[in-house]
Amino acid sequence: MAVRPTIEELEEEIVENFSLFDSWDEKYEYIIDLGKKLPALEAEHKKDENKVRGCQSTVWLVASYSDGLVHFKADSDAVIVKGLISMLIQVLSVHTPDEIIQAKLGFIDRIGMTTHLAQTRSNGLLSMVKQMKNFALAFKLQNESAKQ
Amino acid sequence: METLTRSELLTDSTAIRQQFPILNRMVKGKPLVYLDNAATTQKPLAVIDALTHYYSHYNANIHRGIHSLAEEATAAFEATRDTVKEFIGAAHREEIIFTKGATEGINLVAYTWARKNIKAGDEILVSGMEHHSNIVPWQIIAGENGARVVPIPVLDDGTMDMSAFQRLLTKKTKLVAVVHASNSLGTINPVNSIVAQAHAVGAKVLVDGAQSTVHLSFDVQDMDCDFFVFSGHKVYGPTGSGALYGKKELLETMPVFHGGGEMIKEVSFEGTTYNELPYKYEAGTPNIADTIALKFALDFVNEIGKETIHQYEQGLLNYATDALEQIKGLKIIGKAPEKTSVISFIVDGVHPQDLGILLDNKGIAVRTGHHCTQPLMDRFGIPGTTRASFAMYTSYAEIDALTEGLERSIKTLL
Numbered sequence: 001m002a003v004r005p006t007i008e009e010l011e012e013e014i015v016e017n018f019s020l021f022d023s024w025d026e027k028y029e030y031i032i033d034l035g036k037k038l039p040a041l042e043a044e045h046k047k048d049e050n051k052v053r054g055c056q057s058t059v060w061l062v063a064s065y066s067d068g069l070v071h072f073k074a075d076s077d078a079v080i081v082k083g084l085i086s087m088l089i090q091v092l093s094v095h096t097p098d099e100i101i102q103a104k105l106g107f108i109d110r111i112g113m114t115t116h117l118a119q120t121r122s123n124g125l126l127s128m129v130k131q132m133k134n135f136a137l138a139f140k141l142q143n144e145s146a147k148q
Numbered sequence: 149m150e151t152l153t154r155s156e157l158l159t160d161s162t163a164i165r166q167q168f169p170i171l172n173r174m175v176k177g178k179p180l181v182y183l184d185n186a187a188t189t190q191k192p193l194a195v196i197d198a199l200t201h202y203y204s205h206y207n208a209n210i211h212r213g214i215h216s217l218a219e220e221a222t223a224a225f226e227a228t229r230d231t232v233k234e235f236i237g238a239a240h241r242e243e244i245i246f247t248k249g250a251t252e253g254i255n256l257v258a259y260t261w262a263r264k265n266i267k268a269g270d271e272i273l274v275s276g277m278e279h280h281s282n283i284v285p286w287q288i289i290a291g292e293n294g295a296r297v298v299p300i301p302v303l304d305d306g307t308m309d310m311s312a313f314q315r316l317l318t319k320k321t322k323l324v325a326v327v328h329a330s331n332s333l334g335t336i337n338p339v340n341s342i343v344a345q346a347h348a349v350g351a352k353v354l355v356d357g358a359q360s361t362v363h364l365s366f367d368v369q370d371m372d373c374d375f376f377v378f379s380g381h382k383v384y385g386p387t388g389s390g391a392l393y394g395k396k397e398l399l400e401t402m403p404v405f406h407g408g409g410e411m412i413k414e415v416s417f418e419g420t421t422y423n424e425l426p427y428k429y430e431a432g433t434p435n436i437a438d439t440i441a442l443k444f445a446l447d448f449v450n451e452i453g454k455e456t457i458h459q460y461e462q463g464l465l466n467y468a469t470d471a472l473e474q475i476k477g478l479k480i481i482g483k484a485p486e487k488t489s490v491i492s493f494i495v496d497g498v499h500p501q502d503l504g505i506l507l508d509n510k511g512i513a514v515r516t517g518h519h520c521t522q523p524l525m526d527r528f529g530i531p532g533t534t535r536a537s538f539a540m541y542t543s544y545a546e547i548d549a550l551t552e553g554l555e556r557s558i559k560t561l562l
Contacts, residue, residue: 024176024509029560032502056517057501058531077531078499079561080506 007099010091011107018111027111028080035083041075052124052131057081059128063135068143069094070136074128084113084125092132097143100136105129161460161543164452167192168541178511181546181553186331186359186490186537187515189384192448198441199386209433211410225436228443229426232391235446236357236376237367242425243399245392246439250358251281253377253392254325256429257354258285260402261375261394262323265352268294271320273313273351275337276302276527277330280520282356286325295322302527306333306482314345321351328360332519332535333482334465334490336364343372352398358382362539363461363488365454368393384539385445386438392429399425406431449540457540461489464538464547471551475558481533489538492519495554498561500534506557512550 021027045062052059057078064071072093076082091107092100108114108125165171168190173180182190202224208217210225232244247253262285266272272286276299286297298316301309308326317324324346329336343353354375360366361378368376375398380389394402404411404422408431413421422428449457468491472478477496495503504516517532518525525532536550 028506028509032560056532057499078501080502 004094007091007095007103007105011105011110014087014091014107015110024112031083031087032079033083034086035076035079035081038075038082038086038089039073041073045073046075052127056124059085059124061085061128061131061135063132063139065097065139065142068096070097070100070139072132072135081124085128088128088132097136097140101133101140103133161541164541165543167194167448169193169196171541175511175513176509181510181512181549183536183538183542183546183550184513184515185362185539185542186382186519186535188381188387189362189539190541191386192384192445194444194448195385195441198444199437202437202440207437210436211427221436221440224440224443225434228439228446231443231446235450236361236378236391236393237369238393239369240396243393243396245394245399245426245429246434247377247390247392248388248435249379249381249390250356250377251379253375253390254282254354254356255285256392256405257375257377257394258289260405260429261352261398262286262289263292264403266290266293266295266322269320270295270322271316271318272297273300273316273321273324273326273346274298275300275308275326277306277308277333277335277521277524278325278327279331279356279358280522282325282327282354283523286323299523300326302524305484306330306335307484308335308337308342310338310341313342317345317349317351319349321346321349323352323354325354325356327356327358328366329357329363329488329490330482330521330524331359331490332492332521332524332533333484334359334487334492334537335482335484336360336486336488339366339371339373347372359488359490362449363458365458374398380438380442380445383442383445384448385442388435389438389442396425399429404431405429408432410434452540460540461538461542464542464544465489465491467544468536468538468547468550471547472554475551475554477558478554481528481530489542490535491537492533492535494530494533495558498558500532502561503534503554503557506560507550507553510549510553510557512553514550 018027041060046060050060050062052061057076059076059081061074072089074085074089170190206217206220208221210222229241229244233241238244266289272290274283274297290297300313300316303309326337326342328339339355346353352374355373357376357378362383374395376393378390381387411423411428411431413423472493479494481492481494500516504514507514515535519535
């Protein structure tokens with residue numbers, strides 16, 4: 001089995017990518033590009049129960065669990081938010097529940113997102129992180145009860 | 149202000165802009181272009197100075213004190229009441245009840261007049277373009293009293309369906325609560341006609357003037373509405389200030405709202421008697437500083453003249469409407485013939501939130517979302533819009549900045 005990069009290593013990649021940009025115009029163009037490239041979620045997943053609360057735009061998030069790893073898929077009707085989710089998926093997907101629960105996600109701060117974007121509560125970035133961690137926690141608990 | 153003339157405002161907003169210090173600031177490294185005036189307006193120096201002056205020179209509790217400071221503060225506070233009375237054209241100063249804004253005014257009427265007078269089977273008509281604050285208080289009281297809140301439909305151009313209104317008006321209608329100017333669309337409703345028709349079936353009328361007070365010349369006596377509410381912060385005044393107007397004969401017979409100091413005549417455990425108008429509805433220490441400063445905001449508007457401001461803003465509205473309509477894929481929501489200087493729009497394939505974020509990055513402040521009018525958004529089958537709203541200090545150059553910002557943002561997003 002190939003060695004999986006750690007969450008910190010994946011965060012570092014994003015921080016390095018962002019360091020190439022001089023202006024926020026460029027950063028947004030990059031985020032928008034990520035949003036456009038994230039595959040659309042299948043229609044059957046776009047239902048109310050998969051919606052993340054606390055977002056001005058609609059965000060759908062689904063998680064699956066196989067071989068001890070959590071996989072995330074998501075979509076949004078707003079492209080910048082979709083780009084943000086794309087980064088979160090890039091960092092958090094295909095990790096164990098414990099790794100996801102313990103992730104500090106310092107990259108959000110380091111790329112300037114907290115001062116530039118998250119202050120407008122509408123983007124719901126923190127809601128998405130919370131929802132992803134909740135999924136990880138649910139899989140962990142499910143796992144533990146199955147072992148008993 | 150003495151340097152400012154009517155013609156200067158109409159030809160160039162520079163003189164006006166100098167009175168609003170916040171307009172000089174930078175946002176995201178660019179000059180602020182503030183186009184969210186329907187949410188709140190910025191404050192002129194006169195208002196900012198009035199607040200500082202109050203706290204630096206005559207801060208005191210009002211009405212009860214015998215000392216000089218208390219007398220000065222009371223005089224200034226009551227002077228605002230006279231100014232508000234004149235500003236909206238009320239007949240008597242005691243018809244002006246200070247509130248923290250339009251929402252509190254509506255709730256006051258809901259919890260006093262409506263709670264007492266709305267009975268099981270009665271109907272409260274509200275327009276389909278109401279702000280949530282002119283829907284929810286009525287739903288609460290209707291729920292308690294077994295009454296119904298009935299929406300008056302909105303037509304495709306964003307005007308109220310007046311023939312539907314006529315059909316919905318019946319003997320069951322006890323109250324019509326309607327917005328003077330829509331915060332989401334800018335539509336100006338024909339309130340005089342609405343009031344006359346409602347009165348003909350014996351219903352009372354509350355007019356929500358949160359958006360109209362800053363833009364339109366009107367007179368509540370001419371309008372003949374029973375209640376009128378507005379927020380000070382949307383008329384260049386401080387947040388937490390505002391007023392409810394009610395016809396004296398109604399206010400006199402309505403039950404009290406909040407109990408406490410100031411609203412009483414005599415208190416004993418055998419029974420308490422209440423103060424006269426307007427103090428009957430002003431329990432507790434009011435928002436003295438902000439209410440005092442509200443007068444300075446209204447004086448500022450009066451000095452320039454509401455007609456002058458209206459003409460200038462209509463010019464901005466027409467200019468912006470023409471410019472935005474040139475943008476491919478952009479559709480203006482709300483095309484009523486009579487509008488305040490508000491433009492709501494959607495763009496094909498573009499989410500309002502994305503536009504809002506990218507415009508903010510260019511220093512341009514607009515509002516995105518449902519604007520607290522979810523039923524209206526449902527009516528148009530959209531989750532929300534992007535809204536640009538103009539004030540007396542908005543410049544034509546700022547509208548150009550909006551147009552250019554939109555074109556560039558849309559290009560980036562599509």
